[in-house]
Amino acid sequence: MSEKAGTHISHIHDADYEAPYLEKMLTSAALVNETGWGLESLNGKWNFGVDWYDTSRRAKWFLEEGRDPGGRPLPVDWDWEAWERICVPSCWNLARKELRYFEGSGVYTRTFRYLPEREGERAFLRFEGSSYRTSVFLNGSYLGTHDGASTPFCAEISAVAKADNRIVVVARRRVDRVPMENIDWFNYGGIYRDVLLLRTPPAFIKDWFLRLVPDGKFQTIALDVEAAAPGGLPAEGEARLRIPDLGMELPIPVRKGKGSIRFSARPELWSPGNPRLYEIELGFAGSAAASSDTVSERVGFREITVRGRDILLNGKPIFLKGICVHEDHIETGKTTDEATIRATIAHLRELNGNYLRLAHYPHDGRFARIADELGVLLWSEVPVYWAIAFDNPATYADAENQLAELVLRDRNRASVVIWSVGNENDDTDARLSFMSRLAAKARELDGTRPISAACLINHEKLAIEDRLADQLDIIGVNEYYGWYDPDFSKLPRIIENSKPSKPVVLCEFGGDARSGERGSVDDLWTEDKQARLYEKQVEVIGACPYIKGTSPWILYDFRCPRRLNRYQELFNRKGLVDADRKTKKLAFSVMGDFYRSLPD
Numbered sequence: 375m376s377e378k379a380g381t382h383i384s385h386i387h388d389a390d391y392e393a394p395y396l397e398k399m400l401t402s403a404a405l406v407n408e409t410g411w412g413l414e415s416l417n418g419k420w421n422f423g424v425d426w427y428d429t430s431r432r433a434k435w436f437l438e439e440g441r442d443p444g445g446r447p448l449p450v451d452w453d454w455e456a457w458e459r460i461c462v463p464s465c466w467n468l469a470r471k472e473l474r475y476f477e478g479s480g481v482y483t484r485t486f487r488y489l490p491e492r493e494g495e496r497a498f499l500r501f502e503g504s505s506y507r508t509s510v511f512l513n514g515s516y517l518g519t520h521d522g523a524s525t526p527f528c529a530e531i532s533a534v535a536k537a538d539n540r541i542v543v544v545a546r547r548r549v550d551r552v553p554m555e556n557i558d559w560f561n562y563g564g565i566y567r568d569v570l571l572l573r574t575p576p577a578f579i580k581d582w583f584l585r586l587v588p589d590g591k592f593q594t595i596a597l598d599v600e601a602a603a604p605g606g607l608p609a610e611g612e613a614r615l616r617i618p619d620l621g622m623e624l625p626i627p628v629r630k631g632k633g634s635i636r637f638s639a640r641p642e643l644w645s646p647g648n649p650r651l652y653e654i655e656l657g658f659a660g661s662a663a664a665s666s667d668t669v670s671e672r673v674g675f676r677e678i679t680v681r682g683r684d685i686l687l688n689g690k691p692i693f694l695k696g697i698c699v700h701e702d703h704i705e706t707g708k709t710t711d712e713a714t715i716r717a718t719i720a721h722l723r724e725l726n727g728n729y730l731r732l733a734h735y736p737h738d739g740r741f742a743r744i745a746d747e748l749g750v751l752l753w754s755e756v757p758v759y760w761a762i763a764f765d766n767p768a769t770y771a772d773a774e775n776q777l778a779e780l781v782l783r784d785r786n787r788a789s790v791v792i793w794s795v796g797n798e799n800d801d802t803d804a805r806l807s808f809m810s811r812l813a814a815k816a817r818e819l820d821g822t823r824p825i826s827a828a829c830l831i832n833h834e835k836l837a838i839e840d841r842l843a844d845q846l847d848i849i850g851v852n853e854y855y856g857w858y859d860p861d862f863s864k865l866p867r868i869i870e871n872s873k874p875s876k877p878v879v880l881c882e883f884g885g886d887a888r889s890g891e892r893g894s895v896d897d898l899w900t901e902d903k904q905a906r907l908y909e910k911q912v913e914v915i916g917a918c919p920y921i922k923g924t925s926p927w928i929l930y931d932f933r934c935p936r937r938l939n940r941y942q943e944l945f946n947r948k949g950l951v952d953a954d955r956k957t958k959k960l961a962f963s964v965m966g967d968f969y970r971s972l973p974d
């Protein structure tokens with residue numbers, strides 16, 4: 375390193391000011407499940423500063439050094455209480471017009487009271503989603519940085535929390551990560567999902583995985599538990615699982631932080647037609663701790679497997695009657711709520727569907743919870759989208775961490791039936807190795823669900839052909855015949871030319887129509903053309919022996935800054951429903967009729 379002259383001022387001249395922050399990353403290893411002694415919301419109005427040049431982290435505003443060592447005031451550039459107030463959670467882009475396309479850093483701050491309620495209590499912050507690179511500070515201490523816009527992360531605050539606390543959070547876009555800069559949706563910024571304060575006993579259940587063993591017999595349940603002790607040490611003790619409706623109460627010894635059990639049971643199986651959930655209670659008493667932790671949840675037991683070209687739910691072939699959906703909402707962006715999720719599922723029901731592809735990133739954690747309750751099957755995906763930097767090890771580490779955070783968050787949800795490791799990536803060597811590793815990681819974290827990815831068609835050979843298919847259980851395929859490629863006759867040829875040995879799910883097809891735009895079936899952007907395209911698609915799909923599911927693109931029109939023509943006006947208009955989430959287009963009933971015609 376070269377000598378620094380006496381003129382050096384770190385926060386102005388250090389090009390690598392970010393490096394020390396990146397030495398402390400908040401990853402899936404620090405994730406704590408959101409049940410315990412107590413859970414408080416830190417949502418509400420936070421003070422917010424637009425920080426174009428990331429000065430907050432360069433100049434370490436979190437230290438709050440407003441005075442010199444002699445006590446004289448310094449001319450600092452921040453002013454927490456005078457800043458505007460913004461809602462957490464929300465997408466800053468929608469807070470006011472000037473922020474619509476802002477992609478720099480946003481600084482959030484608020485104060486909160488925290489008083490431990492019990493002896494030995496530990497406390498954690500849990501963020502359900504903040505875009506993209508988020509650094510967290512409490513009372514002048516740096517807690518860590520998280521990468522990834524759509525998965526949860528946690529930071530322990532036990533050692534630094536006081537009665538009165540100041541939290542500072544800096545959220546910033548990364549253009550070279552997962553996904554990268556070029557995407558076909560809107561890059562919303564900020565803390566756009568819930569922020570929680572969790573209280574736990576000194577030793578507690580950090581993670582657990584309860585499921586039916588997928589051996590085709592439906593009579594064995596397995597549980598893995600991970601328990602943590604203070605100081606990041608593995609806990610010793612005993613966990614106890616209760617499933618009252620199955621008459622089960624079982625002890626599980628926990629050694630070096632881990633415990634596992636398999637036991638016989640005959641649960642009523644969860645399915646879209648019978649979304650049976652069992653109340654479960656998982657307790658843990660550590661040998662060193664006087665207090666115990668209890669997790670209460672509702673869990674469904676079902677089996678999802680692949681045999682030949684069939685997808686089997688509870689041993690019976692099923693057709694996934696679905697549609698893709700983005701989280702994007704015209705008023706709230708990527709911030710969602712229970713009512714919106716329920717309304718989305720109501721639209722799926724109107725389509726006579728049983729399945730949703732949650733594109734292209736992990737959706738809010740409440741989605742799978744509500745889908746469990748209502749009996750909807752889900753495809754859940756990480757944003758390994760288009761041409762990310764497949765040869766960059768940091769990009770891989772980021773993708774793998776997002777996958778791990780997603781799987782750990784949702785693997786107890788019966789509704790989630792497919793993990794997808796990406797979408798529409800060019801079949802290069804670097805991509806093959808990157809996504810094969812991701813598929814293997816998904817299997818390591820959860821050996822009970824099929825793995826898929828949305829692949830491209832080989833347009834030269836007119837065949838479903840992608841080297842990644844060998845690593846997948848279900849081959850996902852996107853095709854836009856009749857739209858980007860007007861020659862629809864290629865689609866039946868592709869289906870004829872391909873001989874997949876696995877089930878294929880057509881995870882995208884479709885075309886744009888502006889709501890209310892009418893004309894002939896040949897006029898681009900009209901509902902008439904879109905409806906005709908759907909008629910042609912379902913005719914071909916219905917006759918194909920190996921397509922075992924479809925999720926056309928897409929349920930609702932969504933914001934997209936790449937779409938600039940007069941019909942689009944910054945929206946992708948491929949929705950079957952307008953961006954108002956109310957007005958249906960003609961193609962909606964075409965798809966609804968097709969799904970009604972298929973057997974349950």
Ligand code: GCB
Nearest residue numbers: 558797798852882927946948
């Ligand atoms: C795709 C992408 C999706 C796009 C869509 C489109 O293949 O997977 O993210 O939005 O096409 O509308 O072009």
